[in-house]
Amino acid sequence: MNPLRGRLAVVGVAEADLGVVAPGLTEQDLIGQAATRALADAGIDRTEVDALFCASSVQPAPTLNAAEYLGIRPRYSDGSNIGGSSAISHLLYAAGAIEAGLIEVALIVYGSIQRSEAGRLITPASVSIWEEPFRPRWPLTMYALAASRHMHQYGTTREQMAEVAIAARRWAQLNPKAFERGPLSVEDVLTARLVCDPLGVRDCCLVTDGGGALVVTSAERARGAPKPAAHLLGCGVAHWHRDISQMPDLTVTAATESGARAFAMAGLGPADVDVVELYDAFTINPILFLEDLGFCAKGEGGEFVAGGRIGPGGELPVNTNGGGLSYCHPGMYGIFTVIEAVRQLRGEAGDRQQEGVEVALAHGNGAVLSSQATALLGTEATLN
């Protein structure tokens, strides 16, 4: 058995304020909110944190900023940034560091005020010199290109993509923290303003402020935690390209590898997963990831998401918080997939709580389908 299976447990999760935060709050303040709330959730004192993981869209060395702000003096510091999947990759690196005896308690934290500050995605990623002359809008154009290819190759339709937005909205209506909770029909999605064919505005994720934090520790130490721990059963990371023009096949993401690695470590398969939390930056994303993670065959994702299958009451609950499409999207959304997975495992998800959740999958995507990171989290019962 993989020595990292079950080695790490998530014992605290929290969001910062979400949506449109109070004027003058900085991303550092949101990091402070999320960290403080997650530590309280874990019943762990700030002074016990010896490892800090942060990826940032605005700071080149974000762990320095966060540690200073929080008054934490880490002995292990990881600011590695592979885009919106970073926080999930940090789970793998933290598990390795726990196994190596380097750390005991790690804080993984993220915050952004992109809505208040800019009203659009704030990203350090610039379009490369090989793509810039053609005026793509990063990252929108790149996802539109991927969607165009999937539609061409597999007959995926805009109606099927709209089903992803509808499912997200129906979940969001069950989540009081969700930013967009109004009614939304397939027709609304299809007739919304086209921004980058085949994507209309309702195919695109929100731009909100927000932040999130995870407190993780060893499985042994997690036994003393006030709330049930979510155990990391498997985790995998993969990336193949940075620019969309370097992606070998626009219909196949590195989630095929990150997912396979996570499932192999966990000794599980897609049929064992009770809830699925995917980074849905655009409606095409869940379709690609459901295929690449093995929930359906390549090319069948469009059909798979149709008919309400991934919405409330559907066969496979996907993005039970409302996702980046309707709940929140402060830039690097990956951390929120873990927060929701943990809440579903704990039975804390309120109106949207699924019954008997033993295994949850959290999947992050970074840059332009560039990096993929998959985590499988389970209850105490799944450890053996």
Add this chain to the structure above:
Amino acid sequence: MTESASPWIGYQEGLAAGELRFQRCGDCARAVFYPRVVCPHCGSTALAWEISSGAGTVYATTVMRPHRQEPYNVCLVDLDEGFRLMSRVDRVPADGVRIGDRLRLLKEAGTAPVFVPADRS
């Protein structure tokens, strides 16, 4: 001592001459684009310039629709030599570009490589 010339400058010199240059690996024979100092397929450094015929096929395409501006095409083009780049197709409406369309390079010295439909003069 300088051991290798800049791939970027070599590429730009090609564009200035109205050529679309790419690299061919001397070891694995695969096409390499964008130009670099190491083959991403096999790790070889034996990369040599070749000039593309400019014949290619649309691999993926989109229409950018910015507020209060004219829509424009952005696409990925697979060149017949076996490499892909981002570009656009001119001389057709922005929404008139289809995956699978055959293209030819518009040979205009000094600009980024832009394509037109193969059957368009």
